[in-house]
Amino acid sequence: MSELRGVGIGLGIAQGPVIRMTEALPAPEKTSSTIGADAERARAREAISAVAAELTERGDLAGGAAQEVLEAQAMIAEDPTLQDEVDTRIDAGTTAEWAVHDAFAGFRATLEAVGGYLGERAADLEDIAQRVLAHLRGVAAPGVPDPGHPFVLVARDLAPADTALLKLDQVLALVTTDGGPTSHTAILAREKGIVAIVGAAEAAGLRDGETVIVDASSGVVVTDPSAEELERAAQRAADRLSAVAAPLTPGALADGTAIPLLANLGKPADAADAVARGAEGVGLFRTEFLFLSSAQAPTVEQQRESYRELLAAFPxxxxxxxxxxxGADKPLAFLNDAHEENPALGLRGLRALRASEDILREQLTALAEADAATEADLWVMAPMVATVEETKYFTALAREYGLKTPGVMVEVPAAALLADRVLAHADFASIGTNDLTQYTMAADRMLGSVADFQDPWHPAVLRLVREVGAAGARLGKPVGICGEAAADPLLAVVLVGLGATSLSMAPAALADVRQMLLGRTLDEAKQLAEAALAADDAASARTAAAQLAASLPQH
Known part of the structure; x- marks a missing residue:
């Protein structure tokens, strides 16, 4: 027996035979066309259109965060600049296969050189190019294998198109050698409730057919397990299923301290699933879905109807x-189409809305009208707030429209360090741990090459969370967590120990977090938080909290 370590997603445990991801298609040779440039261009465009349509269809089926990712991939596939590059190579006499391969490779190199968000999108090009090549060759695209029996999937990483539609009755667990806790794979696995471990580099040595245990709660892949270990793992899996199937209760610690568990949602249609999983409300509703699919801002009426549908689901x-x-990873031509060298540090969030205040005012109008027509308790918050002045601006504007509870997202270290002054004007703060980690560690959250830095367990990030939590406690203002960190069950307890008063996450993570909270008192949560804060880095913070948790009695 040996153990391979990575970052576990959730508390699940599974066992089964390994099946490795199928290999990429070989690159085509550079050969001259025998059918002419017009025919080759037609083949290339048909293949690219077919792949874009397939990605969009997969997104529609998957919904949630997967839909946003896949729609973005479809847009990349049909980028006019990329199409021009393909045409140029075909006009030089090559086949559509070579033109697609070489154009995508060149485009990818360009994006990698730019870095940032565009650099991360370069990785998506490889998956898109493989799908186009497969269509041109009339073969199946590389992707998740189908051995005809349940299996543990092992891959370097998964393309969003593959993760989005994994067959949950066949894929027992997912192990990747690359990626971190905020990678696309991790986010989509968490959203779908897949037992997963990411960043397990040594998993590259696993062989097809060998039996492993994937223990996400400890971030360990056990190879060559004994019969006793397999039996214990099966019992733990059964116990977890029983816990998940238990009657839904409000989020609380073992001592009765209430910690409301809320859902992160991307569109109104996701509300029913969140309610069914026991969400006590919504801690983050992303309104981008209304804007990203449009060439112009949606009307007040269109927005109002979507908001009304959402609010009606949570009376x-x-x-x-x-x-x-x-802005940043969600550029909109009608809001900010100016080129920025580093869009993550540019005109995004509230900054972009202030530059186009009519869009902000229309959104506030629609929200106020939807609020008046429903019974939910509506709170509104501004993203990417960095200063006290921005806080005053947004809260005053929201109150001007009759919205009772305006707050701010704390994603920038400046806002965290001045949390007491920010919360003097805002009714609440919601900490976006993904961006807060990005800006604290100077590590672009969309850039795979610095994924190791993008870990919310880092003590520097936890210290900033503590600043906000302490300010909220002093001023009597709620402090929520709505980043991916809240979906990590052990980290969720640590965040409560740092002063978080509510946690919001993908609905699939609610059961695990609810179970973990019920096993700890507030005093124990504070002990775990102190243990993590005393560490020097993210890995040792996670280990310190886990070791202390193992030594404490279960309630």
């Missing part, structure tokens, strides 16, 4: 709506 419950968070 009497808190629903926190984030104002349009455009």
């Amino acid at each position: 009497g419950k808190k629903v926190v709506v984030r104002m349009l968070d455009a």
Whole structure:
């Protein structure tokens, strides 16, 4: 027996035979066309259109965060600049296969050189190019294998198109050698409730057919397990299923301290699943879905209907709506189409809305009208707030429209360090741990080459969370967590120990977090937080908290 370590997603445990991801298609040779440039261009365009349509269809089927990712991939596939590059190579006499391969490779190199968000999108090009090549060759695209029996999937990483539609009755668990806790693979696995371990580099040595245990709660892949170990793992899996199937209860610690468990949602249609899984409200409703698919901003009427549908699903419950968070990884031509060298540090979030205040005012109008027509407890918050002045601006504007509870996202270290002054004007703060980690560690969250730095367990990030939590406690203002960190069950307890008063996450993570909270008192949560804060790095913070948790009695 040996153990391979990575970062576990959730508390699940599974066992089964390994099947490795199928290999990429070989690169085509550079040969001259025998059918002419017009025919080759037609083949290339048909293949690219077919792949874009397939990606969009997969997104529609998957919904949630997967849909946003796949729609972005479809847009990349049909990028006019990329199409021009393909045409140029075909006009030089090559085949569509070579033109696609070489154009995508060249485009990818260009994006990698730019870095940032565009650099991360370069990785998506490889998957798109493989799908186009497969269509041109009339063969199946590389992807998740189908051995005809349940299996543990092992891959370097998964393309969003593959993760989005994994067959949950066949894929027992997922192990990747690359990626971190905020990678696309991790986010989609968490959303779908897949037992997963990411960043397990040594898993590259696993062989097809060998039996492994994937223990996400400890971030360990056990190879060559004994019969006793397999039996214990099966019992733990059964116990977890029983816990998940238990009657839904409000989020709380073992001593009765209430910690409301809320859902992160991307569109109104996701509300029913969140309610069924026991969400006590919505801690983050992303409004971008209304804007990203349009060439122009949606009307007040269109927005109002979507907000009304959302609020109607949560009568009497808190629903926190984030104002349009455009820019960086979600550029919008009608809001900010200026080129920026580093868009993550540019005109995004509230900054972009202030530059186009009519869009902000229309959104506030629609929210106020939807609020008046429903019974939910509507809270609104501004994204990417960095200063006290920005806080005053947004809260005053929201109150001007009759919205009772305006707050801010704390994603920038400046806002965390001045949390007491920010919360003097805002009714609440919601910490976006993904961006807070990005800006604290100077590591672009969309850039795979610095994924190791993008870990919310880092003590520097936890210290900033503690600053906000302490300010909220002093001023009597709620402090929520709505980043991916809240979906990590052990980290969720640590965040409560740092002062978080509510946690919001993908609905699939609610059961695990609820179970973990019930096993700890507030005093124990504070002990775990102190253990993590005393560490020097993210890995040792996670280990310190886990070791202390193992030594404490279960309630």
